[in-house]
Amino acid sequence: MAQVTLQSLWKKTSKRPRDHDETETESDKDNSEQRTKKRRTTTQYPKCFQQKWLLEFEWLKKDDSRGMFCEVCTGMAHCKTSPFSVGSKNFQRSALVRHQMSKDHIISMQAKRQQNYMDAAKTCVKKKYLPILEAQLKTALFLAKENIANRKFLSLIDLQISNGSTVFQKASSAGQSSATTSMSSRGIYTNHQAPADMQKALADVLREMTIVRVKESPFVGIMVDESMDIATDKKLIMFCKIVYGGQIKIEFCANVTVPDGKADTIYNSIVNWMNSVGITFKNISGFGSDGASVMTGRLSGVGVKLREQNPRIIHIWCAAHRLALVSHWAAKKVPYLGRVQEMLVAIYFFYEFSAPRYNKIKELKKNHEGKSEKI
Incomplete structure (x- = not known):
């Protein structure tokens, strides 16, 4: 009796795992069917560009023809092989993160940052020091036009300062307010070679403009x-x-x-x-x-x-x-004109290096109630 009960128990227990295996197999089939459905939906609806990525990645730009690209890396020589330099249509956030952490993008960001610093410095110099540079260039140009020696460059600037030039006064106040500025009230370029260099630069510009007009x-x-x-x-x-x-x-x-x-x-x-x-x-x-x-x-x-x-x-x-040649040869044909010319030359050399003779001719002109002028 005991043996029968044990056999019956054994049979029951041996059937249960078999039923359990059958149920697991059915559930696996259901899961596999669901996975295939997901794959179908994924291939049927591809990934697209997310507008929120533009706010998350400041360097990201979107173009209909190129796809998404990096504004910083575009045009950089070391980023020619990067897909985000030409344009990428791999619309995945992971691709954006990988590009942001890449070495080429980091170098491009550093170069962009240095360029911004340089542009800011140029703007500062242009705003503060461009008026005084223009004043110095005009002074150097005046020296060249009036045939004045370049050693008078600083003297003319001092004259402008004494006459109340607002340009040089502003430059002086700007130089006193900044501890790092070595510019004096005369301007930035105050050495003896500065006016010659300015005149050469002006001459080069004028020469180029002349060549352009001649070629046109x-x-x-x-x-x-x-x-x-x-x-x-x-x-x-x-x-x-x-x-x-x-x-x-x-x-x-x-x-x-x-x-x-x-x-x-x-x-x-x-x-x-x-x-x-x-x-x-x-x-x-x-x-x-x-x-x-x-x-x-x-x-x-x-x-x-x-x-x-x-x-x-x-x-x-x-x-x-x-x-000139006609008048010269015509004068030689008329003896009277030759004598007049000889007389004028003799009068000139008679009074040229003699102060007493020159004063006498001035007195002679005053006696005739004429205005005294230099001969």
Whole structure:
């Protein structure tokens, strides 16, 4: 009896696990079906861009064609291979986090931060010191125009300060209020070389502006003349007659040092200057000179060499030089004019280096009730 009961119990217990296994298998099937449904829904509805990411990541930008990209890394040389530099359509927050923590993005952020510091410094300098720099440049330009020595630069600034210049007074107060500023009331540039450097910078700007106007002109006429500077260096001065803004203008273009006054030397100097500024012979319509044989020679003159490059060039003999030559040769044909010229030259040398004689001629003019003027 006991054995029967044990067998019955054993049979019952052996059936229970089998039923349990069957129920677990059914639940696994249900779970697998649910997973496949989720996969289908995921592939059927892809991920899209979230607008809240723009607030979370300040560097993030969204474009319909490019997708999402990093505003800081775009254009950086070290970020050319980064997908966020070109544009990415991987709309996942994890991709944004990975880019934010990448080394390239950190370097780009540091560069952007340094650029902002530099822009702020430029704005500060422009606001505080630009007026006084303009005043110093105008002073240097005045020295060049009036042919005043550059050593008078600081003296003229002191004169402006004594006359109550508001620009230099503001600069002085700004320099006293800041402990880190070494600028005096005279301005930033106060050494002896400053006016020469300013004049050179102004000359470079004026030269560039002149070249732009000459290149924009449809027709260009070149006028040259030889001269000698105070250091006994032979110079070739070049002017250009152009059409700019519907008006005819004459521009000073170059002052070239030449070793001699031969036709080949002058021609090569003109061609080298044209090549340096980018002017071709097709734009040259005229050539003006003083009428010397080296310029007007019919076989090897400078005008003939230029016409070989462009036959349409018109060679013009300077009217002022021709008038001087006409008056000179005409005076030689009239003996009376020659005597008048000799008399005027003799009077000049008689009174030139003698103070008593000069005072006598001044008294003579006063006696005739005339205004005393320097002769």
